[in-house]
Amino acid sequence: MSKTLDNQMQQEIDKRRTFAIISHPDAGKTTLTEKLLLFGGAIREAGTVKARKASKHATSDWMEIEKQRGISVTSSVMQFDYNGHRINILDTPGHQDFSEDTYRTLTAADSAVMLIDVAKGVEAQTIKLFQVCAKRGIPIFTFINKLDREGRNPFDLMEELEQVLGIRSVPMNWPIGTGRDLCGVYDRMQSQVELFQGDDHSTIQVQKVEDYNDPVIREMAGEFLHDQLCQDLELLDVAGDPFDMEKVQRGELTPVFFGSAINNFGVQTFLENFLKLAPKPEPRKSTAGLIEPTNEKFSGYIFKIQANMNPAHRDRIAFLRIVSGKFQRGMSVKHVRAGKEIKLSQPQQFLAQDRDIVQEAFPGDIIGLFDPGIFRIGDSLSQGSEVVFDELPTFSPEIFAKVTVKNALKHKQYQKGIDQLTEEGTIQVFQTVSFDDTLLGVVGQLQFEVFEYRMKGEYGVDVQLQRMSYQFARWIIDENIDPSKFRINSTLVKDKKGNYVVLFENEYAMRTAMEKNPTAKFLETAP
Numbered sequence: 001m002s003k004t005l006d007n008q009m010q011q012e013i014d015k016r017r018t019f020a021i022i023s024h025p026d027a028g029k030t031t032l033t034e035k036l037l038l039f040g041g042a043i044r045e046a047g048t049v050k051a052r053k054a055s056k057h058a059t060s061d062w063m064e065i066e067k068q069r070g071i072s073v074t075s076s077v078m079q080f081d082y083n084g085h086r087i088n089i090l091d092t093p094g095h096q097d098f099s100e101d102t103y104r105t106l107t108a109a110d111s112a113v114m115l116i117d118v119a120k121g122v123e124a125q126t127i128k129l130f131q132v133c134a135k136r137g138i139p140i141f142t143f144i145n146k147l148d149r150e151g152r153n154p155f156d157l158m159e160e161l162e163q164v165l166g167i168r169s170v171p172m173n174w175p176i177g178t179g180r181d182l183c184g185v186y187d188r189m190q191s192q193v194e195l196f197q198g199d200d201h202s203t204i205q206v207q208k209v210e211d212y213n214d215p216v217i218r219e220m221a222g223e224f225l226h227d228q229l230c231q232d233l234e235l236l237d238v239a240g241d242p243f244d245m246e247k248v249q250r251g252e253l254t255p256v257f258f259g260s261a262i263n264n265f266g267v268q269t270f271l272e273n274f275l276k277l278a279p280k281p282e283p284r285k286s287t288a289g290l291i292e293p294t295n296e297k298f299s300g301y302i303f304k305i306q307a308n309m310n311p312a313h314r315d316r317i318a319f320l321r322i323v324s325g326k327f328q329r330g331m332s333v334k335h336v337r338a339g340k341e342i343k344l345s346q347p348q349q350f351l352a353q354d355r356d357i358v359q360e361a362f363p364g365d366i367i368g369l370f371d372p373g374i375f376r377i378g379d380s381l382s383q384g385s386e387v388v389f390d391e392l393p394t395f396s397p398e399i400f401a402k403v404t405v406k407n408a409l410k411h412k413q414y415q416k417g418i419d420q421l422t423e424e425g426t427i428q429v430f431q432t433v434s435f436d437d438t439l440l441g442v443v444g445q446l447q448f449e450v451f452e453y454r455m456k457g458e459y460g461v462d463v464q465l466q467r468m469s470y471q472f473a474r475w476i477i478d479e480n481i482d483p484s485k486f487r488i489n490s491t492l493v494k495d496k497k498g499n500y501v502v503l504f505e506n507e508y509a510m511r512t513a514m515e516k517n518p519t520a521k522f523l524e525t526a527p
């Protein structure tokens with residue numbers, strides 16, 4: 001590569017930040033995303049993201065389910081520019097009926113923003129998503145939202161982060177008052193106060209100060225709140241963790257920001273600090289070792305496949321995370337698994353409002369590829385050499401059902417549907433070892449509804465699902481597997497690739513099995 005091209009690549013890589021927002025439903029993810037897009041000028045008015053959610057429903061028939069339930073099951077990507085940065089936000093479904101897709105999407109992110117409701121603290125879905133991020137060791141930034149409401153004490157929340165998630169935290173700013181008394185935050189890194197004024201906290205005044213003892217804060221916030229602030233910050237200075245960039249990068253320490261997304265309060269400073277601290281596109285592991293973004297050959301992997309965004313065509317869109325090199329429209333790349341050269345002619349980039357045809361893209365970017373049925377989750381595409389990225393993990397499903405086809409004559413279509421929906425990652429399929437029953441496993445209940453709906457709509461097959469009481473799946477590695485050992489509150493099944501998996505009804509059954517089979521390995525993700 002020439003020096004100028006090299007420089008251009010480096011600049012493109014340096015300015016990119018690709019991250020996901022992880023949270024429990026209702027914490028304010030849509031609101032925060034919208035404010036970030038507003039700063040970037042990607043949208044002009046608030047309400048657009050919500051409206052977009054609604055309009056997407058109209059263009060997709062099986063998403064009728066979403067419309068009926070008023071939720072979004074699909075995760076998408078939003079790109080915008082801010083202060084010389086190019087930002088890719090990976091959206092993760094917010095409803096508790098989220099799916100394995102949500103987990104897989106996190107593998108395409110280089111960092112995560114964990115959004116927490118100040119009154120509710122760490123909630124169930126946040127824990128699950130956090131764990132996936134923590135396993136990858138990516139940096140996690142915390143935004144504690146809804147500070148305009150009465151909430152929990154910030155020290156309690158920090159304690160909870162440590163107790164529940166096992167991560168230490170370092171507050172980057174600290175609230176001056178909370179709820180109705182909230183008047184601003186003190187920025188610990190830049191020694192400045194941001195004050196919110198007016199009932200809606202809309203006017204923000206930023207003032208540089210000496211430190212938190214500065215009498216200027218006392219004048220602005222009053223004696224009571226200033227005393228409280230000084231007390232809290234003295235304690236933090238003495239007993240809190242100092243900011244340590246290396247620990248942040250390893251995902252061992254989370255920088256915490258307090259704010260209120262709806263009032264646009266603390267959002268801009270959060271964004272600016274986040275952009276400074278968050279990693280640029282990271283290398284990914286492959287059969288050829290670590291692939292650096294600066295590697296001149298284009299490469300990437302597919303982490304998500306979404307069907308039927310346009311009801312007129314039964315097409316699918318495969319989402320590809322670019323790992324290295326420059327993408328150019330019309331380029332030919334190797335589809336490594338299929339052993340074929342393919343031309344990437346109609347790639348799409350996902351902006352806030354529209355899908356645009358993308359001409360070029362760089363490491364960290366996500367592009368949507370038209371998929372006539374040639375891609376599977378985890379497929380690698382590369383230019384020149386045969387790079388295969390580490391397979392995306394298959395996550396343990398949490399809900400299971402036995403599936404049967406109502407009309408036996410439809411067996412062929414049924415099989416085709418199952419195969420295709422497995423490839424897309426909508427469901428996981430297991431066969432029981434003892435009776436050869438077919439079981440489906442999913443992460444969220446909604447996936448069953450999507451499965452039934454699509455089997456009927458696309459393959460003309462009526463299926464019957466019978467819920468099973470299993471809650472956990474563990475891939476088992478054992479030299480002498482004995483199915484009779486897994487009869488009480490558990491069952492032995494095989495996954496699509498023939499790996500043995502044990503399904504358990506409860507944690508107790510799982511623990512007992514582990515104790516009784518000390519030589520066996522029980523894995524949370526497929527080997």
Ligand code: G4P
Binds near residue numbers: 026027031094146149
């Ligand atoms: P989600 O995507 O994480 O599910 O959350 P969303 O942004 O939809 O926000 C959930 C609710 O919380 C919304 O209220 C939203 O207005 C509110 N909210 C978000 N940020 C803040 C904040 O900083 N302070 C306060 N007080 N509320 C906040 P809603 O009544 O459910 O919906 P809507 O009628 O406002 O759309």
